[in-house]
Amino acid sequence: MPRKGMRSICFNPRTPSFSSHQSSHSTPSRRSSSEFMIDQTIETASAIIMKWNPNSSTYASVTSLFYENKSEARLFIKCVNELQKVMQLIVSDDSTSPKLVESQILMQIAMKRLQKEFYQILSTNRAYLDPESVSVRSSRTSARSSISDYEDDGSRDDDVHVASDSITELEDVSSFAMADLRSIAECMISSGYAKECVSIYKIIRKSIIDEGIYRLGVERVSSSQMNKMDWEVLDLKIKNWLEAMKVSMKTLFNGERILCDSVFSMSDSVRESCFTDISKEGANLLFVFPELVATKNKKSSPDKLFRLLDMFTSIAQHWQDIETIFSFESASTIRSQALNSLIKLSDSVRSMISKFEQSIYKESSKSPPPGGGLHSLTTNTMDHLCLLADYSNVLMDILADWTPQPRKSSSLPEYSFSGSYSVSDDSPTSAISACIAWLVTVLLCKLDGKAKHYKDVSISYLFIANNLQHVVSKVRTSNLHYLLGEEWTAKHEAKVRQYAANYEKLAWGRVFSSLPENPTAVISRKQANEWFRRFNNSFEEAYKRQSSCIVPDTKLRDEIKVSIAAKLVKVYREFYDMHRLWITGAGDEENVRSIVRFDPEDVGHYLSDLFFGTVSTASTSSSSSASAPASSLQRHSRDFQLSFRV
Structure with a gap:
C-alpha cells in the first residue's frame, strides 16, 4: 500500500487504539504459524522501538541510541527492517487489518527515532566527517584493500604485517560514523522515508x-x-x-x-x-x-x-x-x-597573445640604445616568451589551430630573417613552436628597422648582433629551446656571427688595411714611416668611434675582441718588430714617438678595453698610452689579454 494510504489509515479516528490491539490478541495455539510470526515480529519491534521513543522517557529523549549501545542500535535497525517486511505481508493478505495500523504507528515512532539519530551523528561527528577526513579515510581503505589482496595470494610477510597494522591504527571515527549513517539511510529509504532522511542530510x-x-x-x-x-x-x-x-x-x-x-x-x-x-x-x-x-x-x-x-x-x-x-x-x-x-x-x-604581437609592431621609440646595446623591447619580449614557454603543455591546446597573420600594411622593414618563424616539426608542439618563432621574427624585424636610426652603419650591425645574441641566449637557457629546436637555434647563432663579422669589417676594416699585406717585406724608411702614420691615424679614429660601443654578452664580447686582435695584433707586431729599430736609429726619441705611437702590447690593451661602454680615448702620447692600458689590465682578465698577443 502506498505510504500516503497507510498514513490515512493510521489517523482514522475509528481505528482501534494500539493498546486495544494488544489486549485482543488470541493465544498462539489458536493462530497459524504465519500469524504467530507476524505477532512475534510486531511484539519484538514494539519492545525496542517504544524503549527508544523520544516521547516515552527523558532518557530516550536525551540519549543517543547509536552512541550508547551499538549492538542495541543494530537490533533496532533489524527489528525495523523486519517490521517493514511484516507490513508488506499484512498488506498483501488483508489491507484493512488492525495489525497494519499498529505496525504503522510503530514505524512512525521508529522513523522519528532514526531521524533524530541521523541528525545527531551528522552533527556531533561534523569534524570527523569533513571532506578531508573522508578523503583520507578512503585512501586508507584502498590501501587496506590492496594489502588484503596481497594476503589472499599467500605472499604475506613481515612488511605487509607492518603496513596493515599501520593502516589499522590510522582508522578513525569517521569510518564508524559513515557505517552508522549508511545503516540508518538504508533502513529509512527501504521503509519509504527517503525524503525525511535526505532532507536532514x-x-x-x-x-x-x-x-x-x-x-x-x-x-x-x-x-x-x-x-x-x-x-x-x-x-x-x-x-x-x-x-x-x-x-x-x-x-x-x-x-x-x-x-x-x-x-x-x-x-x-x-x-x-x-x-x-x-x-x-x-x-x-x-x-x-x-x-x-x-x-x-x-x-x-x-x-x-x-x-x-x-x-x-x-x-x-x-x-x-x-x-x-x-x-x-x-x-x-x-x-x-x-x-x-x-x-x-x-x-x-x-586574444592577449595577439595583442602582445601588436604591441611589438606598435613599439615606436626612435632613439636606439647608445653603443649598439640591448633594446628594452628585446629584453621585455624575450622575458615574456620565456614565461610563455613554461606553459607549453596548455598552450599546445590553446594554440592548436594557430597560423601567422602577417600584416600587409605594416611598417616593418624588409627583413633578412625571412622564413625564420618556420619550424620544421610535425610534433604536437608545432603550432605553439610556430607561434613563438613568429613572435621572435616580428621582434627581429622591428629591431632591424630600429638599427637604421644609427648614423654609423657598423654600430647598426653591432646592435643587431647584440640583440640577436640575447634572443639566442634566452632560447638556449629556457624551454624555448625545446619548442624552437636545435636547428632554429644554430641557424640564428650563425646569424649572430655574420652580423658581428659585418660590424668588424666596417668598424675596423680601415685599420686592417692600414698595415701592409706582407708586414715583414723590406721597404724604405719613408714607406715604413708612412705605414706607421697610416696605422696611427686609422687606429685612433676607429678606437675613438668604437670606444662607446657595448657588447653585454660576455661570450660574444670576447669572440669579437679575439677576432679583431687575431687580424690586427699579430700583423702589427710583425711589422713593428721588423721596422721600429730602423726608425729608432734614424732620429731622436721624440721624433720616433711621433711616428711609432703604439707598441703591440698597447694595441692589445686598448682592444681589451672595448665594448664596456666606458673607455678612455686612445692617446697620441706614449706616456698616456702606457697608463691607460695599465688600469685596463687591473679591470680585465689577464687570460684575455694573452689572447691578443698572437
Missing part, C-alpha cells in the same frame, strides 16, 4: 560545502564588480582561487562525493540527488569565476595573461577529477560551466 552537508568554499576565499562576484576591480585585488582573488581549486577537487568535493556514495550506496537516484543539490551552488561559484576573469574589460597585461594561463592549467589538470566527481547527469551543468570557463580562458589567452 542535505541541510547539514550543504552548509559544510558552502562554508568550505567561503573559507577558501571564493565569493560571489558580479560582472560589474569584476570590471571595476583593480588588478591588485583581482590578482589576490585569482591566487585564492588557484588554491581553492586544488583543495576543492582533492578534498572538499571529492570527500563529499565519497561520503554521499557511502551513505546512500543502496540508491543511485538518492545519492545523485543528494550530491548534486549539496555541491551544485558551491561548484558553480568555483567554476564561474575564471569565466568572469577571462571576460573582464579589454585591458590586458603580461601579468594577467599568465594568471589566465594558471587558471586554465588548474582546470585542465583537474579535468579528470571534475568528470569523475560530477559524473551524474544532474551535475552536467557543473561540468558545462567548467568547460565554458576553459573555452573563455582559451579565447582570452589567444
Whole structure:
C-alpha cells in the first residue's frame, strides 16, 4: 500500500487504539504459524522501538541510541527492517487489518527515532566527517584493500604485517560514523522515508560545502564588480582561487562525493540527488569565476595573461577529477560551466597573445640604445616568451589551430630573417613552436628597422648582433629551446656571427688595411714611416668611434675582441718588430714617438678595453698610452689579454 494510504489509515479516528490491539490478541495455539510470526515480529519491534521513543522517557529523549549501545542500535535497525517486511505481508493478505495500523504507528515512532539519530551523528561527528577526513579515510581503505589482496595470494610477510597494522591504527571515527549513517539511510529509504532522511542530510552537508568554499576565499562576484576591480585585488582573488581549486577537487568535493556514495550506496537516484543539490551552488561559484576573469574589460597585461594561463592549467589538470566527481547527469551543468570557463580562458589567452604581437609592431621609440646595446623591447619580449614557454603543455591546446597573420600594411622593414618563424616539426608542439618563432621574427624585424636610426652603419650591425645574441641566449637557457629546436637555434647563432663579422669589417676594416699585406717585406724608411702614420691615424679614429660601443654578452664580447686582435695584433707586431729599430736609429726619441705611437702590447690593451661602454680615448702620447692600458689590465682578465698577443 502506498505510504500516503497507510498514513490515512493510521489517523482514522475509528481505528482501534494500539493498546486495544494488544489486549485482543488470541493465544498462539489458536493462530497459524504465519500469524504467530507476524505477532512475534510486531511484539519484538514494539519492545525496542517504544524503549527508544523520544516521547516515552527523558532518557530516550536525551540519549543517543547509536552512541550508547551499538549492538542495541543494530537490533533496532533489524527489528525495523523486519517490521517493514511484516507490513508488506499484512498488506498483501488483508489491507484493512488492525495489525497494519499498529505496525504503522510503530514505524512512525521508529522513523522519528532514526531521524533524530541521523541528525545527531551528522552533527556531533561534523569534524570527523569533513571532506578531508573522508578523503583520507578512503585512501586508507584502498590501501587496506590492496594489502588484503596481497594476503589472499599467500605472499604475506613481515612488511605487509607492518603496513596493515599501520593502516589499522590510522582508522578513525569517521569510518564508524559513515557505517552508522549508511545503516540508518538504508533502513529509512527501504521503509519509504527517503525524503525525511535526505532532507536532514542535505541541510547539514550543504552548509559544510558552502562554508568550505567561503573559507577558501571564493565569493560571489558580479560582472560589474569584476570590471571595476583593480588588478591588485583581482590578482589576490585569482591566487585564492588557484588554491581553492586544488583543495576543492582533492578534498572538499571529492570527500563529499565519497561520503554521499557511502551513505546512500543502496540508491543511485538518492545519492545523485543528494550530491548534486549539496555541491551544485558551491561548484558553480568555483567554476564561474575564471569565466568572469577571462571576460573582464579589454585591458590586458603580461601579468594577467599568465594568471589566465594558471587558471586554465588548474582546470585542465583537474579535468579528470571534475568528470569523475560530477559524473551524474544532474551535475552536467557543473561540468558545462567548467568547460565554458576553459573555452573563455582559451579565447582570452589567444586574444592577449595577439595583442602582445601588436604591441611589438606598435613599439615606436626612435632613439636606439647608445653603443649598439640591448633594446628594452628585446629584453621585455624575450622575458615574456620565456614565461610563455613554461606553459607549453596548455598552450599546445590553446594554440592548436594557430597560423601567422602577417600584416600587409605594416611598417616593418624588409627583413633578412625571412622564413625564420618556420619550424620544421610535425610534433604536437608545432603550432605553439610556430607561434613563438613568429613572435621572435616580428621582434627581429622591428629591431632591424630600429638599427637604421644609427648614423654609423657598423654600430647598426653591432646592435643587431647584440640583440640577436640575447634572443639566442634566452632560447638556449629556457624551454624555448625545446619548442624552437636545435636547428632554429644554430641557424640564428650563425646569424649572430655574420652580423658581428659585418660590424668588424666596417668598424675596423680601415685599420686592417692600414698595415701592409706582407708586414715583414723590406721597404724604405719613408714607406715604413708612412705605414706607421697610416696605422696611427686609422687606429685612433676607429678606437675613438668604437670606444662607446657595448657588447653585454660576455661570450660574444670576447669572440669579437679575439677576432679583431687575431687580424690586427699579430700583423702589427710583425711589422713593428721588423721596422721600429730602423726608425729608432734614424732620429731622436721624440721624433720616433711621433711616428711609432703604439707598441703591440698597447694595441692589445686598448682592444681589451672595448665594448664596456666606458673607455678612455686612445692617446697620441706614449706616456698616456702606457697608463691607460695599465688600469685596463687591473679591470680585465689577464687570460684575455694573452689572447691578443698572437
